[in-house]
Amino acid sequence: MATILVVDDELGIRALLSEILTDEGHSIELAENAAQARACRERMRPDLVLLDIWMPDVDGITLLKEWGSSGQLSMPVIMMSGHGTIDTAVEATKFGAIAFLEKPITLQKLLRAVEQALVKTAPRPAPVLGSTNHNSYARAEMNSLQMSLPVSGNSLPLATLPPAGLASEQSFELDRPLREARDAFEKSYFEFHLAKENGSMTRVAEKTGLERTHLYRKLKQLGVDLSRNKRGGGI
CATH class of the missing domain: 1.10.10.60 (Homeodomain-like)
Known part of the structure; x- marks a missing residue:
């Protein structure tokens, strides 16, 4: 399971996303502004970041640009917004975001976006030639x-x-x-x-x-x- 940083200035959104993703087995860190997000990212090196666009001090797009320009965008970032437009989504992906979620975020869209982001960045294990473990496991499951x-x-x-x-x-x-x-x-x-x-x-x-x-x-x-x-x- 992954370590996920959720950045949103709304307490309710942070709590909801934390509950859902913790229930999926992920380890969750929370930040309510850009300053906390910077500190968390430096301390924990998350596998994925869910980043709100509209925040009171530094907005999410600015923080995304900052991470990109300083070489700190080493993890996938999913942008979130309740007031987003197509232009906003395009801008976010241009600066390195892997996906854009419009609030209110449905459970299915959230889990699908998180799963796809983690799959794209997960290292693929090298196949073991002649191994029958996979087939044996599949037969056992059946x-x-x-x-x-x-x-x-x-x-x-x-x-x-x-x-x-x-x-x-x-x-x-x-x-x-x-x-x-x-x-x-x-x-x-x-x-x-x-x-x-x-x-x-x-x-x-x-x-x-x-x-x-x-x-x-x-x-x-x-x-x-x-x-x-x-x-x-x-x-």
């Missing part, structure tokens, strides 16, 4: 996600859960009240997606079509243990 559908007696074996200390197969007792059976299925369903997405609540919300707040309430109601799905102790 096997772990295969579904067993035949009904036997009063129980129905369902899809496996990815490796995360979870059982490889779930068996649901069908000879029980509908509410209990449904809750058991939903619990396993959400545990499956949490394990598959490495505990990322953002991606699970996207996959299941639920708002994050609703998802949290649902998981709490079902008694899903979130701690075992967290990456390194964090969501």
Whole structure:
């Protein structure tokens, strides 16, 4: 995962972006103006910067130019603005920005822009000739996600859960009240997606079509243990 510097003079924007990107497993640093951004960039050498254009002291375009002219633009920069125009976006890319996001920023656009920026700058590992690790891993993944559908007696074996200390197969007792059976299925369903997405609540919300707040309430109601799905102790 990456170290990302978020530069924005609005506290709400900083908090929201920090929550979403932390949930994706990234390490986040925050700055509310150009002076703090300079200090953070010097101290931590971020993998990516999300930079607001309109700030009260030094605007984002000026800071971008400054980094470019001094040879400090060693990381991708995504510009953000709620009042941007096509000319502004063109100017930002001319001075080294890799992308431009218009506020309000949607979750999908943010995650896509961050992912694309990091992929473009990530070093590509050299292929190992004759290695079968990749194929073996792919086969293992396929096997772990295969579904067993035949009904036997009063129980129905369902899809496996990815490796995360979870059982490889779930068996649901069908000879029980509908509410209990449904809750058991939903619990396993959400545990499956949490394990598959490495505990990322953002991606699970996207996959299941639920708002994050609703998802949290649902998981709490079902008694899903979130701690075992967290990456390194964090969501």
